[in-house]
Amino acid sequence: xxxxxxxxxxxxxEDDAVIRxxxxxxxxxxxxxxxxxxxxxxAIERFEKIHPDVVMLDxxxxxxxxxxxxxxxxxxxxxxxxxxxxxxxxLDVVLGLEAGADDYVTKPFDxxxxxxxxxxxxxxxxxxPERPAPTAGSGVESFGDLELDREALEVRRGGSTVxxxxxxxxxxxxxxxxxxxxxxxxxxxxxxxxYEWGGxxxxxxxxxxxxxxxxxxxxxxxxxGFGYKLRA
Numbered sequence: 001x002x003x004x005x006x007x008x009x010x011x012x013x014e015d016d017a018v019i020r021x022x023x024x025x026x027x028x029x030x031x032x033x034x035x036x037x038x039x040x041x042x043a044i045e046r047f048e049k050i051h052p053d054v055v056m057l058d059x060x061x062x063x064x065x066x067x068x069x070x071x072x073x074x075x076x077x078x079x080x081x082x083x084x085x086x087x088x089x090x091l092d093v094v095l096g097l098e099a100g101a102d103d104y105v106t107k108p109f110d111x112x113x114x115x116x117x118x119x120x121x122x123x124x125x126x127x128x129p130e131r132p133a134p135t136a137g138s139g140v141e142s143f144g145d146l147e148l149d150r151e152a153l154e155v156r157r158g159g160s161t162v163x164x165x166x167x168x169x170x171x172x173x174x175x176x177x178x179x180x181x182x183x184x185x186x187x188x189x190x191x192x193x194x195y196e197w198g199g200x201x202x203x204x205x206x207x208x209x210x211x212x213x214x215x216x217x218x219x220x221x222x223x224x225g226f227g228y229k230l231r232a
Contacts, residue, residue, distance in 0.1 A: 007033040008122060011052035013043040013069065014084070015061050019107070023056075026111045027118075040064025044072055051079075054122050056114075057101070058084045059092050067099050074100035078165045080121035084109070090202075097206035102167045103193065104200075120194040125166040141176055143230065146215055148176050157215055167192065168211045175220060175230035184227035 010032045014020040017038075024034045035050050037043040040061045047055065055073065059066040070081055083096035083104040093104050102121045105114055139150040147156040155162040155172065164172065170192050174183065185204045189195040193203060208228060212220055221229050 007031055008054065009033045009035065009050055009052040010054050010056060010118065011035050011037065011043065011046055011050065012056045013037045013040070013061065013066065014056075014058045015039060016058075023111070023114070027115070030115050032118075038062075040066065040069045043069050047073060047077075053125070054080045054082065054118055056082050056084060056118065058086070059096055060086055067095050070096060070099040070101055074165075078125075078163070080125045080166060082117055082121055093200075094202060094206060097202065098210070100165060100210075102165065103203065121167070123194065124170045124192070143176075143179075143219065143232070144216075146219060148172065155215065162214050164211070164214060167207055168214070171207055171211055172215070175228075179230050180232045182223045182227045182229045187227070 008031075010027060012020065012024060012027070012034055014023065014036065015038050020036050020038070024036055027034045035046055035052065037046045040063050043055075043057070043061075044064070057066045057069060061069070064072075066083060070083070073079065073081065080103075081101045083093070083101040084107060085092045085096070085104060086107045096104055102124070103117050105117055141148045141150070145158045149156070150173070153169065155164055155169065171188065174188065174191050185201045188204050189201075208220060219231055221231055223229060
């Protein structure tokens with residue numbers, strides 16, 4: 001008999017007891033192992049204890065806010081993070097993404113949408129390129145001083161390892177799959193974030209900004225009015 005795979009571990013950080021309990025029950029019905037925290041400091045303690053597969057993190061928290069928690073987590077981990085904003089405020093969303101979050105949802109959220117977003121970020125965490133590398137052999141591709149090792153899922157710049165989040169790595173792989181090809185925001189949202197409809201272009205813009213900072217600002221070129229492309 002094949003043993004069942006362990007349930008994915010979610011750390012849900014939410015200070016509203018009603019939302020926290022209702023969402024926990026919903027996620028557990030979908031088969032997740034959910035640990036909750038009520039504030040930022042408790043979130044850090046729980047994170048270090050359980051090492052979750054994904055973090056669902058409210059922005060507005062007592063004490064240590066969600067942005068600060070996200071930054072603290074990103075100091076040591078690339079675990080997928082989905083930020084939750086009660087106001088849908090543009091500044092909150094951008095700050096959360098710049099702090100290292102992979103995606104976001106706004107309250108009140110549809111539980112099916114929430115589950116879909118969580119599943120999507122966890123799939124990206126595997127960072128398995130959907131298409132084979134265009135080069136044979138070691139699977140290492142070079143773009144100037146930048147190297148993408150598809151087998152080890154590592155990126156090196158000038159010989160030094162570059163620490164990318166799973167979403168940033170998936171984004172770079174998508175560009176590497178299409179060197180010199182202009183990719184629109186909608187294309188990137190579909191292929192990297194698994195959005196089958198619409199989506200927020202800020203996800204692309206902020207993650208590209210973070211990726212450029214790490215791999216070189218001139219490595220990914222903006223083609224105004226059309227999208228972005230990786231310089232060959």
